[in-house]
Amino acid sequence: MTNNYNSNADMAIRAQNVTLTLGTAEAPVDILRGVDLDIQHGESVALLGPSGSGKSSLMAVLAGLERASGGSVSVDGLALTDLDEDALATARRGRIGIVLQAFHLLPTMTAQENVAVPMELAGIDDPFSKASTELEAVGLGHRIGHYPGQLSGGEQQRVAIARAMAASPKIIFADEPTGNLDGATGQAIIDLLFERRKALGATLLIITHDPELAERCDRVIRMEDGKVVEG
Numbered sequence: 001m002t003n004n005y006n007s008n009a010d011m012a013i014r015a016q017n018v019t020l021t022l023g024t025a026e027a028p029v030d031i032l033r034g035v036d037l038d039i040q041h042g043e044s045v046a047l048l049g050p051s052g053s054g055k056s057s058l059m060a061v062l063a064g065l066e067r068a069s070g071g072s073v074s075v076d077g078l079a080l081t082d083l084d085e086d087a088l089a090t091a092r093r094g095r096i097g098i099v100l101q102a103f104h105l106l107p108t109m110t111a112q113e114n115v116a117v118p119m120e121l122a123g124i125d126d127p128f129s130k131a132s133t134e135l136e137a138v139g140l141g142h143r144i145g146h147y148p149g150q151l152s153g154g155e156q157q158r159v160a161i162a163r164a165m166a167a168s169p170k171i172i173f174a175d176e177p178t179g180n181l182d183g184a185t186g187q188a189i190i191d192l193l194f195e196r197r198k199a200l201g202a203t204l205l206i207i208t209h210d211p212e213l214a215e216r217c218d219r220v221i222r223m224e225d226g227k228v229v230e231g
Contacts (some may be wrong), residue, residue, distance in 0.1 A: 009230070010040065010041065011038050011039065011042045012037050012040060012042075012075070012170065012203040013038070013039040013075055013203070014037070014072075014074045015037040015061075015072070016221065017036060017070065017072070018035040018036075018061060018070070018071035018208070019035075019070040019071055020032035020061060020066065021046075022224075026126055031054050031060055031219045032069075032088040033054075033226035035058060035222065035227065036228065037058075037228060040203075042203055043216055044197065044203075044204040044219075045203075045216040045218065045219045045220070045231075046208055046213065046214035046220045046221070047192065047205060047207045048209070048214055048220060048222050048223070049222055049224055051126055051225035055175075056175055058223070062173065062205070063092070064074065064080050064083075064088040064092050064096065068081065068140065075096065075206055076171060089152075094122075094167050095170050096168060096170075096171050097163075097167070098139065098164055098173045098175075099164045099193065100175050101175055101176040101178075102178070102180065103148070103156040103180075104149075105148040107147065107148050107149055108147070109148075111135060111140060111144050111146055111147075111148075112128060112132060112144040112168045114159055115130075115131070115162045115166050118163060120167060120169055122167070124167055130167075135158075135159070138159075138165075140158050147211065153180055154181055154185035157178075157180075157181060158189070160177075161177075169200070169202060171202060171203045171204075172177045172197055172203065172205070173205050174193060174204065176208060177189060177206070182210060190213055190216070195230070219231055
């Protein structure tokens, strides 16, 4: 039986010569072109780069949502490269939380249900109690019974953050988490994201176009044309 654990467990994320090619054999499109990246446990990292540079694709590969075409990826000491889809889903539980620009809340579920049901499906104990606790932590204890359509954009993103944090993940990925919000609301969401990340002691990788946000992170990584060029 193959041991999927990486010997360098002090790294929260390690990518070595990662490539991603999409399209067809006749017309391949190289998205990632040999990415090497190490991120330590507890580190906060901003990923910057122009549109089309491969930032979101790299995050998808590191989060186990997209399979790399080549190279190796390990997250929290677990090698993702050879895992099948079911094993990847299992690997994400309790390890990885994801916050996206689009909130991706289910409109027919309350705030509490949107946070609790993914935990319930993952077999996590006491999901509704944990959902209530995390919604309290993001300032929405009074809105747990409301549906997404009854919440503002900022409140919906708070629910999405609660959903990402509720299982106490070790690593948080955030892709332009304020992209759909106005300036003041976006600033409050970023403050909340850093606050909850600190409370968990989690590693944070955040994709952003905002240099002020990048400055709040421990390190800035820049991408161009599918490669890391700085950081």
